Structure formats: structure tokens, C-alpha cells
Amino acid sequence: MPLSPETSNIPAEVFGPSPSQTVGPYFHQGLVFGQGLVHGEENVMVSPTSPAAGERIVWRGRVLDGDGEPVPDALVEVWQADAAGRYRHPADPEHARADPHFRGFGRSDTRHPGHTFVFQTIKPGAVVRPGQPTLAPHLQVWVGMRGLLTHTVTRVFFGDEDNSADPVFASLPAERRNTLVARREETPGGVVYHLDLRMQGEGETVFFDV
Amino acid sequence: MTTEKPRPRAPSVHPAHLHEPYTSSVKRAPHELLMPLPHTLADETGPVFGTDRIRPDDGDTTRNGRVNGEPLGERILVRGRLLDSAGRPVRGALIETWQANAAGRYIHKRDQHDAPLDPNFTGTARMLTDEHGEYQLVSIRPGAYPWRNHHNAWRPAHIHFSVFGVNFTQRLVTQMYFPGDPLLAYDPIYGGIPDEKGRRRLISRFDLDLTQPEWALGYRFDLVLGGDAQTPWEEAH
Numbered sequence: 351m352p353l354s355p356e357t358s359n360i361p362a363e364v365f366g367p368s369p370s371q372t373v374g375p376y377f378h379q380g381l382v383f384g385q386g387l388v389h390g391e392e393n394v395m396v397s398p399t400s401p402a403a404g405e406r407i408v409w410r411g412r413v414l415d416g417d418g419e420p421v422p423d424a425l426v427e428v429w430q431a432d433a434a435g436r437y438r439h440p441a442d443p444e445h446a447r448a449d450p451h452f453r454g455f456g457r458s459d460t461r462h463p464g465h466t467f468v469f470q471t472i473k474p475g476a477v478v479r480p481g482q483p484t485l486a487p488h489l490q491v492w493v494g495m496r497g498l499l500t501h502t503v504t505r506v507f508f509g510d511e512d513n514s515a516d517p518v519f520a521s522l523p524a525e526r527r528n529t530l531v532a533r534r535e536e537t538p539g540g541v542v543y544h545l546d547l548r549m550q551g552e553g554e555t556v557f558f559d560v
Numbered sequence: 561m562t563t564e565k566p567r568p569r570a571p572s573v574h575p576a577h578l579h580e581p582y583t584s585s586v587k588r589a590p591h592e593l594l595m596p597l598p599h600t601l602a603d604e605t606g607p608v609f610g611t612d613r614i615r616p617d618d619g620d621t622t623r624n625g626r627v628n629g630e631p632l633g634e635r636i637l638v639r640g641r642l643l644d645s646a647g648r649p650v651r652g653a654l655i656e657t658w659q660a661n662a663a664g665r666y667i668h669k670r671d672q673h674d675a676p677l678d679p680n681f682t683g684t685a686r687m688l689t690d691e692h693g694e695y696q697l698v699s700i701r702p703g704a705y706p707w708r709n710h711h712n713a714w715r716p717a718h719i720h721f722s723v724f725g726v727n728f729t730q731r732l733v734t735q736m737y738f739p740g741d742p743l744l745a746y747d748p749i750y751g752g753i754p755d756e757k758g759r760r761r762l763i764s765r766f767d768l769d770l771t772q773p774e775w776a777l778g779y780r781f782d783l784v785l786g787g788d789a790q791t792p793w794e795e796a797h
Contacts, residue, residue, distance in 0.1 A: 353647075353782060359640075359765045360782045364757040367645060367786035370574045371735040371762070372582075372749060374720060376668040380658020380684040381722060416587040423670075429606060429728055439605035441727065455607035477601055490602045490728055497584030499575035499752045501733060503597070517598050526592075550591045559594035560603065560729045560787065 370500040375423050377494070378459055393458035395428070395471040402451040404433025404472030408542045409506065409532060412466050413493065416550040420465035424495035426547075427457040428469055430488070435475035443479065473508070473541075486516035493547060502557040506545055510534045522556055529555045572786070573758030581748035583709050599729070606728040609654040611688060619687040620698040621659075631681035633662025633700035635776035638736070638764065642693045642723065643784045649693025650730075650785060656722040657697055659683040664703030664717075673705050698776070704743055716743035716750065721783065729787030736781045737763045 355361035360368075373381075381392075396402045413424040431437050436448040458467040477485035487508055494501040505518060509531050513519040519527060532543035547555045577589035597603065617624040622631055642650040660666050660683060663675040667682055683702070687695040702717050718735040725731060737744060744750050744763075753759045761784070770778025
């Protein structure tokens with residue numbers, strides 16, 4: 351379908367991907383309402399009373415800049431499988447059996463106390479499909495902020511799991527793998543996983559080229 | 561599996577993370593090379609949003625923020641198509657937009673620009689693309705506004721667009737600009753796009769045929785998503 355210079359900003363001679371731009375400092379205005387389970391709280395991916403299956407967990411962390419200072423205006427998004435390792439998406443051959451009470455998507459800004467992001471979710475299951483390498487339980491993570499013209503993508507693995515056979519984890523240099531592993535803590539309020547994202551410098555988080 | 565060596569990001573139209581004229585990038589851009597990602601189901605899938613979350617007027621900022629009257633400014637109608645990298649329409653995709661008001665002011669507590677707020681305008685909208693991959697936004701043309709990146713810095717008029725596509729690799733946040741804006745030449749955010757053709761893709765096209773008499777100016781703004789071109793809904797089952 352060639353696009354016409356008469357009616358398109360992307361006619362055939364310049365056809366190609368639309369370039370990324372920063373989310374800017376004011377994304378809270380337009381990206382905060384309506385998609386979460388709790389109105390206005392996109393980071394609540396399961397409510398305490400939700401019938402969704404799986405262990406309730408919290409992932410909490412900060413986004414740190416090159417000075418080690420927490421970034422107060424970052425946007426973090428999570429995409430993940432349900433507790434049985436199924437995605438609610440037609441590309442997953444198991445999607446018809448995915449948990450109908452769990453969407454799998456969440457977003458949080460870093461305006462929680464201590465400039466943290468917080469996700470209330472369930473621990474995803476390993477993704478097991480015939481003929482494919484098994485994926486260790488993980489979160490797929492998207493990070494945008496003022497100052498980032500193109501977003502970054504990373505993953506979070508869980509410190510209480512054996513991640514060694516995961517094809518993505520195993521592809522990383524051994525000395526950088528721990529930047530993607532969240533530390534489990536049992537608290538009176540429930541299970542909290544801790545992992546900060548470091549944008550640059552020592553201990554810089556592994557970001558992926560998607 | 562053997563450990564692969566890092567490689568630079570594949571040449572593309574996307575801006576580099578570090579772009580010194582955009583001063584906020586200096587402390588926030590990754591220094592390490594991006595790692596290749598062996599694609600898995602995690603990347604071939606992505607959030608699916610249904611019509612259950614879209615309300616009437618969500619795609620019309622001239623109505624969805626009204627308190628006691630119409631928002632001020634020049635009404636605009638933005639219509640466009642969402643395509644994948646093979647030129648096929650992307651259907652049922654969520655598009656979210658946010659923007660300043662006609663005076664160049666965001667309704668955000670951190671925006672301290674000395675310009676008036678509009679009590680009837682929040683500047684946010686949400687749309688789903690239809691069966692042709694088309695969307696329509698009704699809004700107010702945003703004003704330019706000053707920022708403190710460098711001396712006498714003003715952002716060109718723009719509307720932020722967030723698009724999900726059909727899988728995680730297509731996720732895109734970008735900005736729509738207006739044709740003929742003299743501020744584009746001085747803007748390090750727009751200028752961070754390395755490729756001239758890429759920059760042109762973000763400038764909407766004025767369309768007199770889309771313009772509605774006595775009501776609103778029309779602009780065309782098509783979007784093309786990169787990433788995996790696979791559109792699972794079109795596969796044979």
C-alpha cells in the first residue's frame with residue numbers, strides 16, 4: 351500500500367519506521383488513567399482481591415542516573431506472562447488458556463516514596479513450549495524518561511530461580527547478568543523483589559537491542 | 561549457549577541515546593552497547609487493549625476535559641494510519657496522546673511556564689485503530705513553550721503519541737510536529753533524529769480535504785512501526 355505524497359506525511363520515498371522521541375517530563379498527564387485494574391493506578395496489575403492465580407509479589411526499585419541519583423520522572427512498563435507462563439496475546443499458542451483475570455501489562459512512574467517505581471503483580475511462571483527453550487520466569491521491561499530520545503528495554507529475573515538455562519540470560523556476559531536479577535525479600539506485607547535500574551556507569555543495567 | 565559479544569545498535573532512524581545538545585541525555589544515556597536480544601514469546605507478544613477501556617470522547621480533547629465551556633484555541637482534526645514496516649495496517653492498537661494547551665502550558669504541577677491554563681482542556685486522548693488501521697484525534701493546536709535546555713530554548717508545537725502495536729518490539733513513543741514550524745530547526749529533541757527522511761516522517765501534513773468548514777483544520781499523521789513486522793491476527797489458523 352504505497353502512501354501518497356498528497357495525503358501522507360510518510361510517502362513512498364521516505365517510507366520507514368517513525369522515529370522515537372522522548373516521553374518528556376509531563377507524560378503523567380496522558381499515560382496514567384484507565385488501563386490498570388485499579389483506576390488511575392496502572393502499577394496495580396492485580397488487586398488484593400483479584401481472583402488471578404499466582405503468588406502476589408511487588409517489584410520495587412529506582413532508576414539511577416550517571417551520578418547515582420534517582421530519576422524522579424521516569425516511566426517504567428512491565429509485560430509478563432501469567433502464573434502458568436501464558437501470555438494473553440494471539441501469538442502465544444497457549445493464549446486461549448491464559449488467566450482471564452490477569453492482563454499482564456503495567457506501568458509505573460517514579461513518584462512513589464524514595465523516587466521508586468512499584469508494581470503489584472503476580473510472579474510469572476516459566477514459559478514452556480514444545481520445541482523451544484524454556485524461558486525462566488521474568489518481566490519484560492520498558493523504560494522511558496525525559497532525556498531519553500529512544501526508550502530502553504531490559505528484563506528482570508528472580509534471584510530465587512535458576513536462570514542459567516534461560517536463552518536470554520545465558521546470552522549475557524557472566525559479569526553483567528546480576529544487573530537483571532531481583533533480590534527476594536519476605537516482608538510482613540508480602541513478597542517484595544528489589545532491583546534498581548542503572549542507566550550508566552558501574553553496574554549499568556543490561557539494555558537490549560530490540 | 562555461548563556468550564555473544566555486544567554489538568552496536570543496528571543503524572536505524574531512531575535517535576541515539578546520547579545526544580549532547582539535549583542536555584538531559586548526558587547523565588541518562590546508557591554507556592554500554594545494547595545487547596542483542598534472542599527473540600522469544602516475551603517479545604513476540606505484547607499487551608492487547610480492548611474497547612472496554614475506551615470511553616466516548618476519549619479521542620476528543622475539545623470535549624473530554626470540559627468543565628464549563630469549550631477549550632480555547634485553534635481546533636484541529638488529526639487523522640492517520642498505523643502501519644507496520646511492510647506497509648500493512650495495524651488494527652485494534654491503542655494510541656494515547658498528550659499535549660500542551662493553545663498557550664503552550666501543560667496541566668501538570670511541574671510545568672511552571674508563565675502561560676494561562678485552560679480550565680476546559682487536559683490535552684489527553686486515547687484511540688483504538690480501526691479495521692483499516694486508522695485513527696482520528698480531535699484536539700486543539702498546542703502552543704510552543706520555553707524550556708531550559710539552552711539559552712532561548714523553545715519547543716516546537718507538538719503532540720506526544722504513544723503506540724503499542726501488536727507486540728513488544730513495536731512499542732513506540734514519538735511526537736507529531738506541524739509543517740512549517742520555524743522552531744524545528746533549533747530543537748535538539750527533533751534534531752536528535754539522525755536521518756533527514758526520519759525527521760520528515762514526524763511532520764504532519766496539512767490537508768484541506770480533511771479540514772472541516774467553519775470548524776477545524778485537518779492534518780494527516782501516519783505512523784509506521786518498526787520491530788517485528790509479523791501481525792498475528794492476519795495469520796491463517
